[in-house]
Amino acid sequence: EAGVVQSPRYKIIEKKQPVAFWCNPISGHNTLYWYLQNLGQGPELLIRYENEEAVDDSQLPKDRFSAERLKGVDSTLKIQPAELGDSAVYLCASSLDSAGGLDTQYFGPGTRLTVL
Amino acid sequence: DAKTTQPPSMDCAEGRAANLPCNHSTISGNEYVYWYRQIHSQGPQYIIHGLKNNETNEMASLIITEDRKSSTLILPHATLRDTAVYYCIVRATQGAQKLVFGQGTRLTINP
Numbered sequence: 001e002a003g004v005v006q007s008p009r010y011k012i013i014e015k016k017q018p019v020a021f022w023c024n025p026i027s028g029h030n031t032l033y034w035y036l037q038n039l040g041q042g043p044e045l046l047i048r049y050e051n052e053e054a055v056d057d058s059q060l061p062k063d064r065f066s067a068e069r070l071k072g073v074d075s076t077l078k079i080q081p082a083e084l085g086d087s088a089v090y091l092c093a094s095s096l097d098s099a100g101g102l103d104t105q106y107f108g109p110g111t112r113l114t115v116l
Numbered sequence: 117d118a119k120t121t122q123p124p125s126m127d128c129a130e131g132r133a134a135n136l137p138c139n140h141s142t143i144s145g146n147e148y149v150y151w152y153r154q155i156h157s158q159g160p161q162y163i164i165h166g167l168k169n170n171e172t173n174e175m176a177s178l179i180i181t182e183d184r185k186s187s188t189l190i191l192p193h194a195t196l197r198d199t200a201v202y203y204c205i206v207r208a209t210q211g212a213q214k215l216v217f218g219q220g221t222r223l224t225i226n227p
Contacts, residue, residue: 004159033214041217041219042203042217042218042219042220043160043215043217044217045214045215048214056214091159091160093159093160104162104165105162105215106162107159107160107161108159109157109158109159110158110159112157
Protein backbone atom coordinates (compact mmCIF):
# COMPACT_ATOMS: atom_id res chain seq x y z
CA GLU A 1 0.00 0.00 0.00
CA ALA A 2 1.37 3.39 -0.99
CA GLY A 3 2.00 5.88 1.78
CA VAL A 4 1.36 9.60 1.83
CA VAL A 5 2.90 11.20 -1.25
CA GLN A 6 4.20 14.75 -1.29
CA SER A 7 5.77 16.84 -3.99
CA PRO A 8 8.07 18.47 -4.53
CA ARG A 9 10.54 17.09 -2.00
CA TYR A 10 12.65 20.23 -2.16
CA LYS A 11 11.88 23.79 -3.25
CA ILE A 12 14.08 26.87 -3.34
CA ILE A 13 12.51 30.23 -4.07
CA GLU A 14 13.25 33.89 -3.57
CA LYS A 15 11.30 35.87 -1.02
CA LYS A 16 8.01 37.38 -2.18
CA GLN A 17 7.51 34.57 -4.68
CA PRO A 18 4.55 32.19 -4.45
CA VAL A 19 4.99 28.49 -3.75
CA ALA A 20 2.67 25.49 -3.62
CA PHE A 21 2.97 22.05 -2.09
CA TRP A 22 0.93 19.02 -3.07
CA CYS A 23 -0.17 16.04 -0.99
CA ASN A 24 -1.85 12.78 -1.91
CA PRO A 25 -3.04 10.92 1.22
CA ILE A 26 -3.27 7.20 1.74
CA SER A 27 -6.18 5.79 -0.25
CA GLY A 28 -9.39 5.83 1.75
CA HIS A 29 -8.14 8.23 4.42
CA ASN A 30 -10.73 10.91 5.04
CA THR A 31 -8.66 13.15 7.30
CA LEU A 32 -5.70 15.13 6.03
CA TYR A 33 -3.28 17.31 8.01
CA TRP A 34 -0.64 19.85 7.11
CA TYR A 35 2.14 20.36 9.63
CA LEU A 36 5.05 22.81 9.70
CA GLN A 37 8.41 21.73 11.08
CA ASN A 38 11.11 24.28 11.81
CA LEU A 39 14.71 23.18 12.13
CA GLY A 40 15.33 21.36 15.40
CA GLN A 41 11.68 21.46 16.43
CA GLY A 42 8.79 19.04 16.36
CA PRO A 43 6.02 19.41 13.76
CA GLU A 44 3.17 21.85 14.45
CA LEU A 45 -0.30 21.56 12.96
CA LEU A 46 -1.32 24.17 10.38
CA ILE A 47 -4.65 22.81 9.19
CA ARG A 48 -6.80 19.68 9.37
CA TYR A 49 -9.36 18.55 6.81
CA GLU A 50 -12.24 16.16 7.29
CA ASN A 51 -12.97 15.17 3.69
CA GLU A 52 -13.09 18.53 1.88
CA GLU A 53 -13.92 20.63 4.95
CA ALA A 54 -11.23 22.49 6.88
CA VAL A 55 -12.22 21.79 10.50
CA ASP A 56 -9.16 23.21 12.27
CA ASP A 57 -7.22 26.03 10.64
CA SER A 58 -6.58 28.07 13.76
CA GLN A 59 -2.78 27.89 13.34
CA LEU A 60 -2.74 28.74 9.64
CA PRO A 61 -1.40 32.27 8.96
CA LYS A 62 -4.27 33.29 6.73
CA ASP A 63 -2.69 36.48 5.43
CA ARG A 64 -0.27 34.53 3.27
CA PHE A 65 -1.12 30.84 3.60
CA SER A 66 -4.02 29.06 1.96
CA ALA A 67 -4.99 25.44 1.50
CA GLU A 68 -7.58 23.48 -0.35
CA ARG A 69 -8.71 19.91 -0.61
CA LEU A 70 -11.00 19.68 -3.57
CA LYS A 71 -13.03 16.48 -3.84
CA GLY A 72 -11.74 15.41 -0.44
CA VAL A 73 -8.65 13.61 -1.69
CA ASP A 74 -5.52 15.53 -2.76
CA SER A 75 -4.61 18.76 -1.05
CA THR A 76 -2.54 21.82 -1.92
CA LEU A 77 -0.91 24.23 0.51
CA LYS A 78 0.09 27.60 -0.88
CA ILE A 79 2.17 30.50 0.39
CA GLN A 80 1.92 33.87 -1.30
CA PRO A 81 4.14 35.77 -0.90
CA ALA A 82 6.83 33.69 0.79
CA GLU A 83 9.00 35.25 3.50
CA LEU A 84 12.44 34.26 4.75
CA GLY A 85 10.89 32.87 7.95
CA ASP A 86 8.81 30.39 5.96
CA SER A 87 11.89 28.24 5.35
CA ALA A 88 10.96 24.92 6.94
CA VAL A 89 9.72 21.42 6.18
CA TYR A 90 6.04 21.13 5.33
CA LEU A 91 4.61 17.76 6.25
CA CYS A 92 1.37 16.18 5.15
CA ALA A 93 -0.30 13.40 7.14
CA SER A 94 -3.50 11.41 6.79
CA SER A 95 -5.65 9.21 8.96
CA LEU A 96 -8.56 6.94 8.26
CA ASP A 97 -11.29 8.90 10.01
CA SER A 98 -10.72 11.08 13.05
CA ALA A 99 -14.41 11.83 13.54
CA GLY A 100 -14.73 8.74 15.68
CA GLY A 101 -11.95 9.83 18.01
CA LEU A 102 -8.52 8.25 18.26
CA ASP A 103 -6.91 7.72 14.90
CA THR A 104 -3.33 7.00 13.88
CA GLN A 105 -1.75 9.60 11.61
CA TYR A 106 0.66 8.58 8.86
CA PHE A 107 3.10 11.14 7.52
CA GLY A 108 4.59 11.83 4.13
CA PRO A 109 8.29 12.61 3.59
CA GLY A 110 7.71 16.37 3.62
CA THR A 111 8.69 19.26 1.36
CA ARG A 112 11.75 21.20 2.41
CA LEU A 113 11.29 24.87 1.51
CA THR A 114 14.18 27.30 1.38
CA VAL A 115 13.36 30.97 0.91
CA LEU A 116 16.31 33.14 -0.18
CA ASP B 117 -3.29 17.48 25.80
CA ALA B 118 -0.86 16.69 28.61
CA LYS B 119 2.74 17.78 28.32
CA THR B 120 5.57 15.26 28.07
CA THR B 121 9.20 15.41 29.18
CA GLN B 122 11.95 13.43 27.46
CA PRO B 123 15.74 13.47 27.71
CA PRO B 124 17.19 15.45 24.79
CA SER B 125 19.59 12.72 23.73
CA MET B 126 20.60 9.11 24.38
CA ASP B 127 23.14 6.67 23.06
CA CYS B 128 22.84 2.91 22.71
CA ALA B 129 25.12 0.20 21.36
CA GLU B 130 23.99 -1.72 18.31
CA GLY B 131 22.32 -4.99 19.24
CA ARG B 132 21.42 -3.85 22.73
CA ALA B 133 17.99 -2.83 23.97
CA ALA B 134 17.26 0.89 23.78
CA ASN B 135 15.02 2.16 26.57
CA LEU B 136 13.56 5.61 25.99
CA PRO B 137 11.80 7.22 28.98
CA CYS B 138 8.95 9.71 28.92
CA ASN B 139 7.31 11.57 31.79
CA HIS B 140 3.69 12.63 31.48
CA SER B 141 2.72 13.34 35.07
CA THR B 142 -0.35 15.41 34.15
CA ILE B 143 -1.91 12.75 31.92
CA SER B 144 -5.65 12.34 32.34
CA GLY B 145 -7.76 9.23 32.18
CA ASN B 146 -8.82 9.52 28.56
CA GLU B 147 -5.37 10.24 27.15
CA TYR B 148 -3.28 7.73 25.25
CA VAL B 149 0.50 7.65 25.04
CA TYR B 150 1.78 7.67 21.45
CA TRP B 151 5.31 7.21 20.16
CA TYR B 152 6.57 8.42 16.80
CA ARG B 153 10.09 8.60 15.47
CA GLN B 154 11.65 10.74 12.77
CA ILE B 155 14.66 9.55 10.86
CA HIS B 156 16.74 12.27 9.25
CA SER B 157 15.05 13.86 6.21
CA GLN B 158 11.92 11.74 6.59
CA GLY B 159 8.46 12.37 8.01
CA PRO B 160 7.50 11.10 11.45
CA GLN B 161 6.79 7.38 11.61
CA TYR B 162 4.19 5.87 13.91
CA ILE B 163 5.64 3.29 16.31
CA ILE B 164 3.12 2.31 18.96
CA HIS B 165 0.49 3.63 21.35
CA GLY B 166 -1.20 2.54 24.57
CA LEU B 167 -3.62 3.56 27.30
CA LYS B 168 -2.96 1.49 30.42
CA ASN B 169 -1.62 -1.91 29.50
CA ASN B 170 1.79 -2.64 28.10
CA GLU B 171 1.80 -3.00 24.34
CA THR B 172 4.08 -4.77 21.89
CA ASN B 173 4.26 -4.81 18.13
CA GLU B 174 6.85 -5.70 15.53
CA MET B 175 8.74 -2.47 16.09
CA ALA B 176 8.80 -1.95 19.84
CA SER B 177 7.31 -2.45 23.28
CA LEU B 178 5.60 0.21 25.35
CA ILE B 179 5.67 -0.05 29.13
CA ILE B 180 3.30 2.28 31.00
CA THR B 181 3.59 2.62 34.77
CA GLU B 182 0.59 1.74 36.89
CA ASP B 183 -0.08 5.39 37.77
CA ARG B 184 0.33 6.26 34.06
CA LYS B 185 2.63 9.15 34.87
CA SER B 186 5.51 7.79 32.86
CA SER B 187 6.28 5.29 30.14
CA THR B 188 9.22 3.63 28.43
CA LEU B 189 9.62 2.74 24.79
CA ILE B 190 11.80 -0.32 24.29
CA LEU B 191 13.57 -1.20 21.07
CA PRO B 192 14.69 -4.74 21.92
CA HIS B 193 17.63 -5.10 19.52
CA ALA B 194 18.64 -1.69 18.27
CA THR B 195 20.20 -1.35 14.84
CA LEU B 196 21.94 1.57 13.18
CA ARG B 197 18.71 2.29 11.29
CA ASP B 198 16.99 3.04 14.59
CA THR B 199 19.00 6.26 14.92
CA ALA B 200 16.31 8.95 14.96
CA VAL B 201 14.45 11.49 17.05
CA TYR B 202 11.80 9.77 19.15
CA TYR B 203 8.69 11.69 20.17
CA CYS B 204 6.44 10.76 23.08
CA ILE B 205 2.99 12.32 22.67
CA VAL B 206 -0.04 12.25 24.94
CA ARG B 207 -3.28 12.52 23.08
CA ALA B 208 -6.93 12.58 24.09
CA THR B 209 -9.35 10.10 22.56
CA GLN B 210 -11.83 12.79 21.58
CA GLY B 211 -11.72 16.43 20.66
CA ALA B 212 -8.22 17.63 19.80
CA GLN B 213 -7.12 15.60 16.82
CA LYS B 214 -3.73 17.16 16.29
CA LEU B 215 -0.51 15.63 17.51
CA VAL B 216 1.41 17.99 19.79
CA PHE B 217 5.11 17.20 19.36
CA GLY B 218 7.71 18.19 21.94
CA GLN B 219 11.47 18.27 21.42
CA GLY B 220 11.80 14.49 21.49
CA THR B 221 14.87 12.35 22.28
CA ARG B 222 17.66 12.09 19.76
CA LEU B 223 18.69 8.43 19.92
CA THR B 224 22.04 7.50 18.43
CA ILE B 225 22.84 3.83 17.88
CA ASN B 226 26.58 3.25 17.90
CA PRO B 227 28.30 0.35 16.10
